[in-house]
Amino acid sequence: MTRKTIPEPEYVLPGHSACPGCGGTLAIRYMLKALGPEVIIAVPACCWAIVPGYWPQCALRVPVHYNAFEATGAAIAGLRAGLDALGRKGVTVVGFAGDGGTVDIGLQALSHSAVRNVDAIYVMYDNEAYMNTGVQHSGETPIGAWTTTTPVPGATLRAREPKKDIIAILAAHQIPYAATVSVGFPEDFVKKVQKAQRVKGLKFIHALTPCPAGWRFDSSKTIQVAKLAVDCGLFPLYEVENGRWIISRKTIHHTLDAYLKVQGRYGRTPPEIVQLIQQQIDAHWQRLLALEAFTAAGAPGSAPAPTPPPSGAAVDSRLAQDAAP
Amino acid sequence: MPVGYEEMPEAPGTTASTEEVQTGLWRTLRPVIDYAKCTKCLLCWKFCPDGVIAVLEDSRPEIDLYHCKGCGICANECPPKCIAMVREEEP
Amino acid sequence: MKQVMTGNTAAAWGVRLARVDVIATYPITPQTTIMEKLAEWVEKGEFPAQYIQTESEHSSLAACIAAASVGARTYTATSSHGLALMHELLLWASGARLPVVLTDVNRALAPPWNIWTDHIDTVAERDTGCLQLYCESNQEVLDMMLFAYRVAEDRQVLLPMMVIEDAFVLSHTSEIVDVPSQEIVDQYLPKFEPEFRLDPSEPFGLGSVAMPDQFMEFRYRASLAMDRAPEVIRKALGEFERAFGRSYGGLIEEYRCEDAEVALVVAGSAASTAKAVADELRREGHRVGVARLRVFRPFPVEEIRALGKRISTLGVLERAYAFGPNGAFTTEIKGALLGLLAPPRVKNYIAGLGGRDIRPEEIRRMFLDLERVSQAGLDREVEWVGVQGLRWAEGIP
Numbered sequence: 064m065t066r067k068t069i070p071e072p073e074y075v076l077p078g079h080s081a082c083p084g085c086g087g088t089l090a091i092r093y094m095l096k097a098l099g100p101e102v103i104i105a106v107p108a109c110c111w112a113i114v115p116g117y118w119p120q121c122a123l124r125v126p127v128h129y130n131a132f133e134a135t136g137a138a139i140a141g142l143r144a145g146l147d148a149l150g151r152k153g154v155t156v157v158g159f160a161g162d163g164g165t166v167d168i169g170l171q172a173l174s175h176s177a178v179r180n181v182d183a184i185y186v187m188y189d190n191e192a193y194m195n196t197g198v199q200h201s202g203e204t205p206i207g208a209w210t211t212t213t214p215v216p217g218a219t220l221r222a223r224e225p226k227k228d229i230i231a232i233l234a235a236h237q238i239p240y241a242a243t244v245s246v247g248f249p250e251d252f253v254k255k256v257q258k259a260q261r262v263k264g265l266k267f268i269h270a271l272t273p274c275p276a277g278w279r280f281d282s283s284k285t286i287q288v289a290k291l292a293v294d295c296g297l298f299p300l301y302e303v304e305n306g307r308w309i310i311s312r313k314t315i316h317h318t319l320d321a322y323l324k325v326q327g328r329y330g331r332t333p334p335e336i337v338q339l340i341q342q343q344i345d346a347h348w349q350r351l352l353a354l355e356a357f358t359a360a361g362a363p364g365s366a367p368a369p370t371p372p373p374s375g376a377a378v379d380s381r382l383a384q385d386a387a388p
Numbered sequence: 389m390p391v392g393y394e395e396m397p398e399a400p401g402t403t404a405s406t407e408e409v410q411t412g413l414w415r416t417l418r419p420v421i422d423y424a425k426c427t428k429c430l431l432c433w434k435f436c437p438d439g440v441i442a443v444l445e446d447s448r449p450e451i452d453l454y455h456c457k458g459c460g461i462c463a464n465e466c467p468p469k470c471i472a473m474v475r476e477e478e479p
Numbered sequence: 480m481k482q483v484m485t486g487n488t489a490a491a492w493g494v495r496l497a498r499v500d501v502i503a504t505y506p507i508t509p510q511t512t513i514m515e516k517l518a519e520w521v522e523k524g525e526f527p528a529q530y531i532q533t534e535s536e537h538s539s540l541a542a543c544i545a546a547a548s549v550g551a552r553t554y555t556a557t558s559s560h561g562l563a564l565m566h567e568l569l570l571w572a573s574g575a576r577l578p579v580v581l582t583d584v585n586r587a588l589a590p591p592w593n594i595w596t597d598h599i600d601t602v603a604e605r606d607t608g609c610l611q612l613y614c615e616s617n618q619e620v621l622d623m624m625l626f627a628y629r630v631a632e633d634r635q636v637l638l639p640m641m642v643i644e645d646a647f648v649l650s651h652t653s654e655i656v657d658v659p660s661q662e663i664v665d666q667y668l669p670k671f672e673p674e675f676r677l678d679p680s681e682p683f684g685l686g687s688v689a690m691p692d693q694f695m696e697f698r699y700r701a702s703l704a705m706d707r708a709p710e711v712i713r714k715a716l717g718e719f720e721r722a723f724g725r726s727y728g729g730l731i732e733e734y735r736c737e738d739a740e741v742a743l744v745v746a747g748s749a750a751s752t753a754k755a756v757a758d759e760l761r762r763e764g765h766r767v768g769v770a771r772l773r774v775f776r777p778f779p780v781e782e783i784r785a786l787g788k789r790i791s792t793l794g795v796l797e798r799a800y801a802f803g804p805n806g807a808f809t810t811e812i813k814g815a816l817l818g819l820l821a822p823p824r825v826k827n828y829i830a831g832l833g834g835r836d837i838r839p840e841e842i843r844r845m846f847l848d849l850e851r852v853s854q855a856g857l858d859r860e861v862e863w864v865g866v867q868g869l870r871w872a873e874g875i876p
Contacts, residue, residue: 066430073439077452078406081437083414083459088437101679105545118689119391120409121402126677128548129686130541131571137538141503141545141553142677144529148500148551154679172541175534249434275459283460283473286435393696398637398704399576400697401675402684 069253070096079122081114084282086272086289088114089246090188091159094268095125097256098184102155103146105130105138107169109161110195111188135160136172139183155260156183162203163193166227170202177236180264184256187229187267190274198277202227205297206343207336209279209328217333225343230269234303239264242302242311245271247289251300251311258302271298279327291322296344299351307365308354319344407455411438415458417473419451425470432462432471481657486649489617489656490556490582490642491516493624495526496664497580500551500671503531503542507561508594509650510584514556536561540568540579547577548685550676552628555579558646559586562600566607572639573608573701575686578631578671579639582624585747585798586646587833595834596645598747598799601775602807608701610640610708611775613746615732617654620644622725625659629668629715635707637674645748646834659723667722708777730779732771735761736786739768741849744812745796746772749830749837753796756842767846772808783815792824792853794845798831805860824857830864841865848872 074095081088087110095102105128106112112129115122130138135158142156160169165187173185192210193199200210205226207216217223230241240262244252252270259266273288275281280288292298295318300311319341323329329337357364397403421432428447440452441462451462463471484492490513494502502521504514520526529546533539536557543553557565562583572579587597601611612627614620623642631640644650677685689697713729720726734754736742745753750771760767770786770793772779787793797806805813809827816822828845831837841864851874852858862871 067433067443069434071443075439076405076407077438077440077455078409078411079438080409080411083437083457084461085437089435092437092439100682103549103677103679113688115684115687116402116406116409118400118687118693119403120406121404121682121684121687122406123684124682126679126682127684127687128545128677129684130545131537131567134538134541134568137503137533137541138545140531140533140538141501141542141547142549144501144503144531144542145546145549145551145553148529148546149549151549151678171534172538175538179531281460283464285437285459285461286465390692391696393699396693396696396700397675398634398700399675400574400686400689402687 069093069249072096074100074124076122076124079114079116081110082276082282084275084285086246086274086285087111087188087190089285090186090270090272093246093249093252094157094159094186094256097253098155098157098260100125101153102157103128103142104157104159105135105142107135107160107164108132108195109164111159111161113195132164133168134172135164135169135185136174136176139185140176140179140181143182158183158185160185160187161195162187162189162191163201166202166229174236177233177238177265177267180238182263182265184259184266184268186256186270188270188272190272190277192277194274194277205340207329207332207340209331216331217336223336223339230267230303233267234306237306238267240302240304241267241269243269243271243298243300245289245293245298245300246273247286247293248300255302277328279330280325284325288322288325291317291325295319295322296348297322297340299348301351307358307360308351310351310355410454411457412454415456415476417458417460418453418476419456419458419460419462420472420474421449421451422470422472423448425468427468429467431465431467435461435465437461481655483653484617484656485512485651485653486617486620486644487512487584487651488516489621490624490644492658493621494554495520496659496661497625497628497668498552498670499528499554501529501531501543501546501553502555503533503539503553504555505533505536505539505557505561507536507558509586509646510556510558510561510582512651513582536564537568540565540572543579544568544572544575544577547579548575548677550671550673552671553579554581556582558584559588559600562604563588566604569604569607569609569639574697576637576701577639578628578637580624580627580631581639581641583641583643584646584650585643593833594646596648596747596798597832597834598797599801601641601643602799602801605776605807608638608705610638610777611643612640613643613773613775614649615748615750615771617649617656618725619727620649621656621658622719622723622727625664625668626715626719630708630711632671633711634674635711636704638701638704638708643747648748663722667719705777709779709781712774727773729782730774731782731786732773733786734769734771736768736770736790738766739790740766741792741794741846741853742768742770742786742790743794743796743842743845743849744770744772744808746775746808747798749796749798752837752839753842756839756846760843760846765846765850775808778811778815780815783812784819787816787819787823790823792826792849794826794828794849796828796830796837796845800829800832824852826852826857827861828864829861835865844872844875847875851875
């Protein structure tokens with residue numbers, strides 16, 4: 064029985080230089096299938112700034128604005144402002160950036176575009192390290208993972224730094240939509256990206272994209288690893304929609320051990336760190352479930368964010384004082 | 389082939405596609421589909437990172453060996469296990 | 480219409496009259512009153528631009544570059560550390576051949592913290608491919624904002640450009656400025672017609688990887704644009720004079736240099752003081768002139784050589800210390816003069832750093848010192864002027 068459960072058109076041409084089995088490539092493939100061709104994407108320094116090819120070649124059938132490493136958040140603001148100024152409608156502005164370029168060097172600019180609610184989709188493809196430069200530790204490297212700058216997991220405190228919870232950071236900016244996706248679940252990926260496209264404002268997609276080269280597993284196992292990460296509870300799939308936390312997939316199908324042992328980067332992780340990882344998973348799930356309950360419709364945490372006054376209105380500070388209880 | 393400065397655009401904008409690049413030369417293992425067992429579920433098409441699996445009119449998947457890098461995801465994910473990863477040296 | 484306004488308000492008027500599409504700025508003294516004025520106009524509905532207040536100068540220029548890549552006319556304003564923070568992106572704008580225009584208000588870099596006039600911020604960006612134009616008056620600031628878009632967007636140029644004014648002396652001091660009508664500006668400065676722009680209808684990637692076998696050609700083409708820029712500037716200045724009735728001379732404004740024995744090369748508002756001192760010395764019989772350096776990038780090689788053929792001794796008054804054996808302007812002037820058979824003597828005066836006032840008496844001493852140099856030879860290459868406890872130009876009254 065033939066089933067194309069995701070849109071058919073391809074916007075990524077073959078012949079590019081992604082590693083065999085690259086998770087990041089799956090992310091941009093699914094993302095563009097979800098969005099269609101009326102997009103302009105901003106890409107900072109990351110694997111996908113190099114992968115599309117060397118001048119004059121490009122593997123993408125959509126327009127791309129390559130920007131400086133830390134500037135993706137600002138670039139999407141500029142793209143949107145330029146399109147608005149010129150009256151060009153119907154174009155989705157997208158930022159497609161790696162984890163280091165988003166949560167470390169790119170966090171400042173992203174934070175500002177989030178709080179300004181710039182109308183754009185920001186997709187962070189998370190291979191959990193600075194892969195393009197050779198697997199250095201990033202703000203999204205999970206504890207216990209080998210990288211070239213944390214070569215002995217557990218040896219230093221660096222290896223115990225938590226993975227930055229970028230969804231929580233951006234939820235605090237009150238953006239209308241944020242979600243986690245994994246390339247192991249393409250239908251969910253496409254659905255969430257399309258949902259983001261229908262919303263106005265800054266939308267953020269955190270995509271888990273396993274990297275055979277940096278995570279040290281055989282290139283045939285990318286999808287397997289991407290599914291295990293979700294199904295052992297380590298990378299939960301959920302959304303935060305207008306302040307409401309909604310978990311997409313709840314059942315835990317596999318043990319953490321099943322996930323770790325497929326990857327060479329956990330090959331020398333000491334048992335006490337593995338325990339710490341499991342504790343983190345449990346704590347994260349407790350928090351997520353509590354947030355889901357607290358923000359559900361009718362629950363105490365479900366009050367919508369106050370709407371800002373219309374632009375141009377002078378806000379008299381004395382009025383604010385009078386209004387306070 | 390490098391291009392002379394006069395033929396280049398003023399700004400560093402790309403002008404060509406990557407399709408001519410034969411990434412199939414990267415392979416050490418080649419996927420071979422046993423169509424007798426293939427159920428046309430198209431999971432291979434869905435999961436191929438490079439998008440080099442086309443769907444024929446009768447819904448069979450066809451792998452573009454000019455570009456296929458031999459990652460093996462299709463073989464790993466195929467439910468009836470009808471894709472074999474064969475060493476390139478073998479016919 | 481003539482109005483009294485500060486240099487910053489004049490800059491803001493230039494942005495408004497140029498019908499800029501996208502403004503992205505971040506506060507830094509003494510630029511802030513530019514962005515405040517623009518915000519006021521935008522919020523009141525008098526100026527239909529997209530206004531983004533970013534969270535850093537780096538993001539300001541990044542947003543402008545992105546907006547320019549889809550074909551918008553863009554603007555940012557900064558100073559000092561803000562410009563320094565933009566450094567990598569000035570190179571990006573010139574490498575991507577995007578005509579972003581910005582105003583820089585010349586201010587010192589810290590430490591120590593100092594918010595007053597110093598040219599080091601723009602001097603330090605001379606290697607970025609961003610064109611540089613130094614203003615002497617608030618009128619020139621407004622005029623050069625319109626001029627900058629005209630030059631930067633020219634298909635023969637396509638490079639970013641900065642219009643530069645001195646901190647507080649121009650930015651916050653009021654002068655009479657003639658604000659041209661929108662109609663005349665629209666005739667001089669047409670809508671931005673980009674040579675290329677990102678759009679889904681014709682996809683391409685702007686700024687991807689170029690291997691060693693194809694990178695140099697892009698830089699060579701940019702160098703050809705820099706070579707063409709002086710002529711584009713001269714022509715655009717001529718057209719400006721015809722449209723608005725104001726002349727600025729050229730890349731260098733020569734003041735009483737036709738028969739001068741010695742001349743002082745100077746950029747920015749100190750040139751006004753120098754011109755007044757030159758007039759005074761002329762009345763006393765000295766043959767002195769002032770060559771106001773307006774355009775530093777592209778460097779006015781031809782104009783400097785022409786000056787050097789006529790003048791026996793050149794003084795270069797620099798308001799920046801660039802940690803070299805000579806100042807930045809002096810080094811490039813000497814480089815340009817190397818082509819001459821009998822180049823003039825060149826002496827570098829460093830003065831006015833961090834907003835230290837450059838006094839008429841000091842400029843007078845510079846001219847007299849230059850006259851001595853033209854008689855007795857160069858005593859030293861660099862003279863620091865007005866440093867507490869340091870004597871300079873010994874023997875000159």
